[in-house]
Amino acid sequence: MKHKTGQTLTLCLLTCLGCTTVDPPADLSPLTNVDADDLRKKLDDELEYTFGRRLDLKQQATWQILHGALAYQREFEVIDAESETVSAVDYLLAGGAMSGWDIELVPSRIRPNPGIRALLDPGSKAGQGHQDQWFAVLAQCDLAPEQTIKVYGETVTMADFVFQVQQDVPRNLGREYSWTLIGLTTYLPTDAEWTGSDGGQWSIERLMEIELEQDLNRSACGGTHRLIGITMALNRHLAQGGELTGVWKQADDKIQESIAQAKRLQNRADGSFSIHYFDRPGMSADLAQDLGSTGHVLEFLALAMTKEQLSEPWVQHSVTHLCELFHRTREIGLECGALYHAAHGLVLYRQRVFGARSWKP
Template sequence: MNSRLTHHLWIRCSTLIVFTTAIQAACEVHADPGPKLLQPNLSSQPVRILQKKKTQLQAEAPLVARKPNLGIEARKPNLIVEDSKNIAPDQKTKMKGTPEPKPFPGIAKNPTAPMKKPMAPKVPEIVDPLDRLVDEAIEVSHRRMLSTNVHTPWQIAHGILALRWEYTLYQNKKQVRAIDWISTGPNFRGRPWFITTPKGGKGHPFTEPYAFEGHPNQFLAFYGMAGIPLDHKFKAGEKTITIADMIRNAKAEVNTDEEITWTLWAFSRYLPWNTEWVSDRGEQWSMETLVRVQMQSEPTKSACGGTHGLFALASAVNNYVKDQKHLRGTWLEANMRVRQYIEYARSMQNRDGSFSANYFAGPEYSNDVNKRVSTTGHTLEFIMEGLPQNRLNEQWVRNAVTRIARDLIDHKKQPLEPGGMYHAIDSLVIYRERSRPQYAEELDLLAKQRNFAKPEPSTPIPGYSQQFLNQQQQKAAQYNNQSRYQQYQNNSNQYRSRQARRRSFSRFR
């Protein structure tokens, strides 16, 4: 009995399903179909499936409705279709796909050779207002032009550090490129800019404040920042020297009695990180040795708050990282020193974005624009060389860049001290090179190709290499007769232990 009821129940359910399906089909035929989505007619277009891979950021980005294109270009296809009646029959077969637009009136069918593209780079659309502010500050600083017969080599060389190949001077009421002018072998107060040495040549040593090189190889480091090539020639009296000659002389003269900051700065721009050599004193030197010696100097007791030495360390570490993936030994310690003082500067930053007017010795604010531009500019220049790329857009960095740019723009008519001002400009130039590298590279190329008035060479003054050679021999003899040098040769182990104690003290500073 149960099986019979189950069989009848199954027949009734099947009949109900068939009847319901038939009624639904009839309703779809006779009833209103309702609104449907418009579908494009793809019969006349080739079937082509485009696949585009999306990055993770694009996949997570919210969808934004696109605005319709209401310009003239969007209506061109309709105009062409209306004019298709006047096209020859043999040409219509070629236009079954996408029709070719008709040329605009006034355009020749056979145009002449295309015009040369302008040399100026295409200025990208500036989205970040800080970039516009930086460009304005650099452009305003270009108008502070020095004169060849008034200003000193120390001042002019600082301008080359900041503005590179774009830097110009006034010579007899004519605008000349600074690098071209110094290449002619100028002189200042009866002394040449460059002198020859037994190993090559160099910038004239210090004679009086703010006259020539204040530190050994300081000008060579400036030329490295400007990207002057190794074979570039400078007149030195009756002879000619190159950047390579200056580097060879710097290798021969390097010693621990003089400051090596600018030597390390220049070498990190021109030489590989694993370069080794022997000085005139018979001492073994290398890039790593220069870094170790620089690590022994205390920033708070160095010139300009130690920012130049920290910049040289950061530049050397960057030179090492270009070839080596991992930091080890001295290079790791130097990188830790750079990161440490970056955080020092950040912790003592003022509310207006400026850094401490006392550098790394303690917090301080200055209302004097000259001091503020100099201290903040020196500190920011070091930070721009040592800060990782992924931290370049942090707010405290942007505040410091804004402070420097604002000061240069707001006080464009006020005299500023050249040294601190040009280091501040250099910090903005490095920021632009790192934030917009392609645009900065095009600007540099354009500056090298610009034509300026040819500089007038000054009266040649002998480079007095023989006199300089005699002085070097006297200095070497005095140095060899010193008891300290002999003690170093006899008690090398004791000397190394003293150096190790100094390194351990500075390491945990």
């Protein structure tokens, strides 16, 4: 595997074949299973190559870098100010400076330690774009509650981050709790209840209710982030012995409906998912747009479906298509959100179907 030294990713979505949106051609021929060994090799080849794309602290910001960490977790590496290759997550935990890593310590009246709050900077493509996005990414990096974090010379922990997120749920005026659910259900049982900074009673179930009320088609990335948060919370609820009743039954219904809709709207000609996500059919000659929609939908499916379901031909064909898309764009600078959400989808698929592995050489 050959990589260009210091290869970086640009902020621009590079359109490879134009921006034309077309109606998907009808293709009702039956799909056949893909050879499992061939599929695993394609996954490993493309994920190894993508791991080797290097971001540089002098050129990229937290928004790009933590998307990489979402896919590859603590193994994801960046080039620091001294031109050394370091773990991006470990660098942040040790108090390293990074453009867009805007964190503040919040004094508490009910506990000795301050809380940690990540500030929003939506649309900047440098700072946090969604409420609790950084918290959720770090939570998915398998950090223990006792994991220390250096902030302005003070040592705090992930538990302090959890506490502040709980306190701040009333501040989420956009009512987007996708990332909040991902992070909180990593550290709290799904029957957790607490008092927020508004004095109101909050719970994981209340956050789920709010998420389930939202319109997927009017949500970021076609509603995939909401579905991922709902799915991860439900998976943890069931793993803790919870039952499919009340809001959890509603969540399962939403997930199953969305799986069926993704399959219904899939472009059978090439295996890609609709560029309109769960709303209506559509495909595009723009490879970057294809990468974004197919990658985000696969990311959801890899969390929501069983190993047996993920081995069905229609899902295998979407994975094959995404691997081919990665291969065709190897030498192209890609927008990091689309690239690394797609990589995360492939990593999750690889874990669920073939088992986990390290991506470091």
